[in-house]
Amino acid sequence: MTLFVWGYLQEYEKERDDILDAVDTVFRSGKLVLGPSVQKFEDEFAAYHGVSHCVGVDNGTNAIVLGLRAIGVGPGDEVITVSNTAAPTVVAIDAVGATPVFVDVHEDNYLMNVDQVAAAITERTRCLLPVHLYGQCVDMAPLEALAAKHGLPILEDCAQSHGARHHGRLAGSMGKAAAFSFYPTKVLGAYGDAGATVTSDPEVDANLRRLRYYGMEDVYYVVQTPGHNSRLDEVQAEILRRKLTRMDDYIAGRRAVAERYVEGLGDTDLVLPKTAPGNDHVYYVYVVRHPKRDKIVEALKSYDISLSISYPWPVHTQSGFAHLGYSEGDLPVTEKLAKEIFSLPMYPSLSISDQDKVIDAVRNVLATV
Template sequence: MSEENINVWGYLREYEAERDDLLDAVEQVFRSGRLILGDSVQRFEHAFASYCGLAHGVGVGNGTDALVVALEALDVGPGDEVVTVSNTAAPTIVAINTVGARARFVDIDPKTMLMDTSALAGALSERTRCILPVHLYGQCVDMSPVLELARARGVAVLEDCAQAHGATLRGARAGSFGDIAAFSFYPTKVLGAYGDGGLVATSDDALAAACRRLRYYGMAERYYVLQRGHNTRLDELQAELLNRKLTRLDAYIERRQQLAARYAERLADTELRLPVVGPERTHVYYVYVVRHPKRDAIISALRERGINLNISYPWPCHTMEGFAHFGYAKGDLPVTEAVAEQIFSLPMYPSLTDAEQDRVCDELRSVLAELQ
């Protein structure tokens, strides 16, 4: 009998383990009499913001909307510039584009593959309204130089925390450093819903109030529009599912870190470049990203052996046709571009078994030996 495929992510085993609790959440919401912006959303907004060390959470429809709402709450719009990285999921840049601002890109640190904060000052201009660090793959950008520069220049800081639920820098959690933060609860995330979901978090009362208006048509009270807004609300059912899963978030993170430690041990003597954790940080390993110059051949060979990997992300945003109007060309961000040609993600999710991970490592080591 042939072995089953191992995918880079999966939720079915987790669902079976948590099924009774999750279905009880469904029953609770359906019997509550309130299906939109009810008690479950309010409880989750408060609980998740508190987990992050923040005062306010504003649930929205997805992570992209969280970024859009946060940017608009900061009054970022046409004519403004947002400084960020190209090594990110496209929604980061889609959100900047949606509000009519221009993305200005800085290159990345070749070790952590996060924003090169030493290059940040050179990217700021008179039009810079916001710095948007992306806590990619599961660990935080070094926020001290970001915040120092932002304060000196009088610009806002919006943290993209879609991949870093629970990650810490000097003991503080992702999202608690800047003016405002955006989170995604897409099913693959460290804290994932069973559908779409997002949240904006801040300790600024005025920004929180603005976000609540923006997510609900621009209304501060029912039926009366104060400003241009959106219809983007965290679903009551998804919120209750997230409430239940939030109690297990630290356990999810601990298992991801265990798997990462096993990968590091099993693959330490290979030609792969393994993840580097920056100083004074914890990594929650949303994805376990490695590098190799023969990346495509490795992925193809492992697929034939029943192991399906992923690339996060094969195209830097500044090279995409949809963002050509920002005026960047191939060659402008050499580290970002070099990394994009080599990175790929190994299977990483809490219900991955040790035996499955051992098989991934064994097959990967075999493929690497054949490619020498």
């Protein structure tokens, strides 16, 4: 059994009574769609982030899709983002008919290189979409200055940054709107697909609520703007409500694991995560680098340690996005990282003995590759 699967089961066993009570609470309420659990979660998640509104949706991809549509992005528009991200970020841009325009990332922290954004802005640019990746935030001050100068909204992709702070500000509180995923592996994870888009703009909030409900508003069966069926499920909302009260504990657990990795691997030639200035990292994943990545990952399998790579194929090099016209070499840092990065096991319930197992195995492998 992989460490990830074991970690998931450990968390479930610890929280099982509360999770099952959440399910029972919803089933006994008789309100299974857009009921009190969704409303309460939306209120509580918005309050946690210090924003005015939260709109629960069915998954993180649609949180971006609806976020883009709600701020007015559509066919023919351009959205500036990065290729070093999960493909759903870019799939969402394509889904609204817009064109993703990529800038490169920093080699030391893997985040959007904001210095490249100004040159990427054209008369068709309608949105800046920073991805707060791996558990920490993009450098927002210069990006916000560019957005203000050009009159562009910022939509934050916060799928990997629940609870992360940038100069004291929470991820999700710095843009016109922000999209979250609650996929089970996330810092705040549901027991299935779930997502949300947050904003402090009442017009954007109203747009989001219409868009997630077919485009309807006050009168059922009357569509004002063609929308989606993208509602957050009541069961997932109730589970997320319970888990939100424990999110700071989840983050503390992840940081403790990260500190132990530094203690155990800091003297090796493995490149460990670097926290960007002003950031409070939450370590959604613990991404490391080594030029012999593939040999290391393969060798660790003999220790029953299977590791993931986030991400081995940059989005701009994938066949599904060939129409964008990018070539190998266009984003050299992103392409270099894709050959070197991999993730060590990271979740709050990872035991010290399992951490030691990973550390010892990595050290053994590094001594032989």
